[in-house]
Amino acid sequence: MGWFGTAGGGAVDPSLHVVTVRRAKDAKAVGAGFVLSPDTVLTCAHVVNAALGRVMLEPRAPGLDEVVVEVHTDGPGVRSHPARVVHWVAPHASGGGPVPPADDEWLGDLAVLRVxxxxxxxxxxxxxxxxxxxQELDAWHCTGEAATYASLTVRGLSDSRAYLDGAPTGMAVGPGYSGGPLWCPTEKAVVGLVVAHFMPPRDHATGAPLAFSPQHLVRRSWAVPWQRVESELRPLGALHGVVPGAPDPDDHAFLLLTEAIEDIFPTASERVTGAQRLARACGVASGSDVTPPTPEEFAAFLLTHPRALAALAGNLRRDTPRDADRVLAAGGLSHVPRLLSPQEHTALRKHLRAMEPQVGAVTAGPQ
Structure with missing residues (x-):
């Protein structure tokens, strides 16, 4: 992790990336997800359907109904928050339309939850x-318990899905793994999310498991690769708040912001103070109290956390308004920064939640 505790901070235990999705009415865990941006979680649409008591592959968006997401930390306890669907890619058959009941594979099936x-x-x-x-991957049950990891290998990959074969020993993917992140230890990154597992065949008349045959498919799952998630969500505007790995070093905004940080915080102590204040405003961990982030690292944070630029401008506005204008002008050359600071965004969402449901149903997502 760099000076700012940003995405890809390298959790010691990657199972901490698993977010549990629970039913609001009884808190039963129904599936998993993972953090997509500072206030969103990605999961499968069918996990949301399960949390709302709907038919598993119901294609209609659920509206304003809430589910509960539970995030895990490396300390004791968990944190639970209400969440609603803000982007919905319905499960659908390859030719469009509803998924036939007998099908084991389908397309779409993504849901972005605003937390x-x-x-x-x-x-x-x-x-x-x-x-x-x-790629050798790990997946976890929606509870996020470290012992539930299943070891998988990507054996087949197409534009829309990937086929994963499980190790012959240890945990097998099954109910409760859907929507969870697929972690690649080599890349130290998530490369997709689990969708479904090919379960042992059953008798069509009774539903009972058939006697085992060595011809049966064993421990094969399928997933949506990250590149497919990007192609599905980017046209919806669902990835505007997703933190990219790093800005382009030749990006004009990056170069101008680096120069601005050098001028605005000319000493190490001033840069430490400014960076700590910005980290607090964005709700991320900060680094050393003595050694500041480099101007390049400071500028990179402004172009990777979608609300950091607004937060810094707000911090500078009272005492040095020209500096605030300067960073806003430089940030305007990038598509990443958003209009509201984290505090302004939180306050606006609080007001929107207090409004009548009919108003919230037609209100665009706050910037």
Whole structure:
């Protein structure tokens, strides 16, 4: 992890990236997900359907109904927050339309949940990179318990899905793994999410498991690779708040912000103070009290945390308004920074939640 506790911070235990999705009415765990941005979680649409008591592959978006997401930390206890669907990619058959009941595979099946919680309520999300054939991966049950990891290998990969074969020993993917992150230790990143497992065949008349045959498919699952998630969600505007791995070093905004940070915080102590104040505003961990982030690292944070630029401008506005204008002008050359600071965004969402449901149903997501 760098000076700012940003995405891809490298949790010691990657199972901490697993977010549990629970039913609001009885808190039963129904599936998993993982943090996508500072206030969103990605999971499968069918996990949300299960949490709301709907038919598993119901294609209609659930509206304003809430589910509960539970995030894990490396300390004792967990944190639970209400969440609603803000982007929905319905499960559908390859030719479009509903998925036939007998089908074991389908397309779509993604849901982005907006999490309502305090600033910094979500942990840092993982790095996100493309999936490739041959990658060795780990997946966990939605409880996030470290012992539930299943070892998997990417054996087949197409534009829309990946086929994963499990190790012959240890845990097998099954109910409760859907929506969970697929962690690649080599890349130290998430490369996709689990969707379903090919279960042992059953008798069509009774539903009882058939007698075992060596011809049966054993420990094969399928998943949505990250590159497919990107292609599905980017047109919806669902990835605007996703923290990229690093800004382009030749990005004009990056170069201008680096120069601005050098001028605004000319000494190490001033940069430490400014960086600590910014980290608190964004709800992320900060680094050394003595050694500041480099101007490049400071600028990179402004272009990777989607609300950091607004937060820094707010910190500078009262005492040095010209500096605030300067960082806003430089940040305007990048598509990452958003209009509201974390505190402003939290306050606006609090007001929106207090409104009548009919108003919230037609209100666009706050910037």
């Amino acid at each position: 309502d919680g305090p600033l910094g309520g979500l942990p840092a999300g993982p790095r996100l990179v493309s999936m490739a054939v041959g």
